[in-house]
Amino acid sequence: MSMPHAPERPRLTLGIVPLLDAALPIVAREGGFFAAEGLDVTLSRESAWSTLRDKLAAGMLDGAQLLAPLPLAMSLGASGPPCDVLAPLVLGRNGNTLVLSSYWAEGMATPLDGSPGGRDPAVNARDFAERLRRRGAPRPRLAMVHPFSGHHYQLRDWLTLGGLDPDRDVELVALPPSRMVEALEQGRIDGFCVGEPWGSQAAQRGGGHVVATGAQLWPDHPEKMLGVTRDWAGRHPATLAAMIRALVAAADWLAEAPEHRRQARDWLALPPYLDRALEHLPTLPLGEPPVAQRLTGLRPEVGEMARVVDHLSRQLDVPLRRGVVEACYSPVHFDAATHQERA
């Protein structure tokens, strides 16, 4: 029974970006969940999504933490060289914050705080649009992390809620997550949409205010996913299954007890991972408003990706073939892995 399931490739390198939703691979490694599945995993911290993407496509990484739209964008050849990529597991849901400088955000409601503006993201968005009209030029410069990201799409949706045209009324730029807070404090950008811990860090340092969150705009939407190339998955089915089981075990362990989340926070704060970016967080704030970061619900579902498909198809100006989308976000590998016995 155990032999057919032994991982074909026990030593793996997975790419991550220093963000709170890199937690599952980090916990799976530091907590021994990968080891329990017979995997010796090295986590390689990458400084840009483009680098992660290119290394995954070129076979320099076995798998990677990817922005949820990236596997599809890569499969379509819209981002980097065309490369069929699968997203067999959701690494995190929610976690994005839309932060504006104090100049733009003054007096706006905090998301999910129970006030009308907290419940309905359109309230702050309309307020922003009104301020923009009243103040006139120059156009505010808003940053996101990558053109094929939930951050970019959620930012566009929020602006649209306020009646603004994301392509004309503001200037959109991409910055690395770790540089957003500094850029905002120096006035080089007016706001940004980014994953944790960077949004809460900006709010805590006082340079910006959280005026909307991904949890409010796209509730419980998959934000990061595990990505492997289809070619790799075909050659290493047992390894992929073991990897999926280890990540599920890490998520279960995290959900078990508050001590586990504090322990995980300390692992994430190790220098190879998030290092000092976590200084303002005493534990992993899972499920807490306004961010409502979730590291549960790991099974992907094609139906959940409708918003991503819609944005991507408008962005590329082509209708997307359903087969490509289904191949990309299929739960088949997840189901196969979680129904198997351990090796």
Add this chain to the structure above:
Amino acid sequence: MPQPLRILLVDDESVRAAMVEEALGQEGHEVICHLQSPASLNDMVERHAPDVVIIDMESPDRDTLDSMSQLHRENPRPVVFFADQHDPDSMQAALKAGVSAYVVDGLVPTRVRAILEVAVARFDAFQSMRQELDRTRTQLADRKRIEKAKGMLMKHQDCDEPQAYQTLRKLAMDRGQRIGEVAGNVIDILEGLEKGL
């Protein structure tokens, strides 16, 4: 003689940037260097309208360029260099050297290739230079550690210098480690003992 190209070079390694700039300049191209933070990269691209942007594969600024080429069609487009499946060797070589490039639409691929070849060659040269430097640094640090470990061993085991060195050498051979690494371990252990741990 083909028309010279305007090349924007984005690199935090100022020595490497200077090497690449010089090499491309000799080929008759105009090189604009960008060494600072990414927020001004947008302005830089708009102001200089480069034909090609060359950037370190590992640079955190890559997403900024990716985004510019995706959002605005007039900006430099990502080069299909990596996507050239007919020539996986050159792709691997460029990846290894850590070079990525972004070019404007319509530029002849062979010209881009020529530029990248020059850049890649300089990256390689820089890489070996840096490795040599790292090696020298390690050797220096090792030598200091070995001296210290020898001194501590002599005191602790009441032996002479050749004996202390023999002890380190034997430990290194037994463990398959560099003598410098073993010296580091010995220092840690003996310092621990001295502190009464």
